[in-house]
Structures are given as C-alpha cells and as structure tokens.
Amino acid sequence: MMSNSCLIFLSILYMPFVLPTAAAQEATEHIPYKVLPAQPGELCTICGVPLTDQDVALQVRGRRVPLNRSMVDSFLASEEKYFAMKQPRGALFSEEMTDQPGVSLGGISAGWFLFGCYILVALIFSGLSGYAAVSKGLPPIQYFFIGLVFSVLGYIYVLTRPAVSKKGEIPDGLVKVPTTSAPVACSRCGYGNHPAANVCAGCGGKLQPMVQSEVARAM
Numbered sequence: 001m002m003s004n005s006c007l008i009f010l011s012i013l014y015m016p017f018v019l020p021t022a023a024a025q026e027a028t029e030h031i032p033y034k035v036l037p038a039q040p041g042e043l044c045t046i047c048g049v050p051l052t053d054q055d056v057a058l059q060v061r062g063r064r065v066p067l068n069r070s071m072v073d074s075f076l077a078s079e080e081k082y083f084a085m086k087q088p089r090g091a092l093f094s095e096e097m098t099d100q101p102g103v104s105l106g107g108i109s110a111g112w113f114l115f116g117c118y119i120l121v122a123l124i125f126s127g128l129s130g131y132a133a134v135s136k137g138l139p140p141i142q143y144f145f146i147g148l149v150f151s152v153l154g155y156i157y158v159l160t161r162p163a164v165s166k167k168g169e170i171p172d173g174l175v176k177v178p179t180t181s182a183p184v185a186c187s188r189c190g191y192g193n194h195p196a197a198n199v200c201a202g203c204g205g206k207l208q209p210m211v212q213s214e215v216a217r218a219m
Contacts, residue, residue, distance in 0.1 A: 038053065038054075045066055047068060047071060065083070122151045125154060129143045130143060133161075195211045
C-alpha cells in the first residue's frame with residue numbers, strides 16, 4: 001500500500017492536468033454557441049494572435065469564429081461588432097445577430113430592399129416615359145430621365161404633355177421601315193410602292209397590283 005506521502009506526490013503531479021481541463025469546461029459552459037477546437041494556422045478574430053490547441057472556435061450562425069480563449073468574453077460582450085468582421089463585404093447584404101436561423105446567408109436590410117424596389121419601379125416608368133415621349137414627338141432622352149427620377153409621377157407628367165407630331169405622322173427621329181426589297185414605281189409620281197399595293201403611298205393614285213398581298217391570301 002502506498003504511503004500518504006506518495007499519494008500526495010502523485011496528486012501534485014496529476015493536478016496540473018486536471019485543473020486546466022476542469023477550468024476549460026467551466027469556462028465554456030456559459031457560451032451560447034457551439035465550441036469547437038481551434039485549428040492550426042487560425043488567427044484570433046479579435047487580437048489576430050495565432051491560436052494554439054488550447055484555444056477555441058465558436059460556430060456562430062454557421063460561421064466559424066476562431067478566438068483566443070482569453071478573448072471569448074470580449075467577443076460575447078460585443079458580438080455584433082466582431083461578428084461583422086466575418087460577414088461578406090457588400091453594401092446590400094448584411095446579417096444581424098437577431099436574425100432567424102436560415103436567413104443568415106441571404107439577409108438584406110429593409111432600407112436597401114426598399115431602395116432596390118424603388119430603382120426597379122423607376123426603370124420601368126422611365127422606359128414608359130421615353131416611349132410615350134417618342135409617340136408624342138417629344139425628346140425621349142429628356143423624358144426618360146424625368147421618369148427615372150420621379151417614377152410614376154414623371155410618367156404621368158409625360159402623358160399630360162401636348163403632342164408635337166400629328167396623329168398618324170411619323171415622329172421626328174424615326175424613319176419608316178421599308179416593306180419590300182423590290183418596290184414598283186408609280187406611273188404618275190414615281191414613288192416606289194409594294195408590288196401588292198392598290199393605291200400609291202406617294203400621290204394616292206390607283207395602282208394595278210403585280211402580286212396578291214399576304215392579307216388577301218390569308219382571307
């Protein structure tokens with residue numbers, strides 16, 4: 001049987017191995033996140049010091065946050081500040097510690113979401129404003145930007161503008177697309193018409209169609 005002195009000596013030798021383990025377990029009990037062992041080559045998120053096998057890494061919202069064991073309390077005291085260091089650098093997408101799990105990789109602030117919706121609506125009404133301006137014979141670029149800045153109000157403003165071109169008249173800046181590659185000249189004015197035309201588009205005189213029109217064939 002071992003003497004009491006031997007038991008005391010062995011207890012002293014064994015104590016350094018027991019205390020750190022017990023202290024480590026007690027130190028991580030208050031952490032609300034999953035605690036993982038640190039990996040070689042990792043740096044502390046807070047102080048940037050290389051970690052050892054005695055340090056830890058917290059799994060926060062699906063991201064690994066390596067920490068020096070002495071910095072765990074500092075991280076928990078300012079989670080938002082230090083967790084932001086692990087987020088992707090982007091103006092639109094961001095994560096909050098209070099977000100529900102499952103949206104951590106696709107979070108977007110309400111302000112940026114509303115701004116994006118405004119830009120999308122503004123682009124739609126800017127296109128409509130430019131189209132309305134062309135149909136009225138107005139400068140399209142000017143009214144395009146009016147619709148882009150003022151959105152639906154800009155579009156309504158364009159609709160209330162008086163038309164410059166007459167109804168049925170091709171607005172300035174637009175050209176008539178040719179309807180045939182083999183026009184037939186009018187015997188009166190020489191204007192080139194479609195071979196199936198019954199009336200000259202230049203002088204309005206009667207024409208003898210050379211071929212049957214596609215409309216007549218469909219009927």
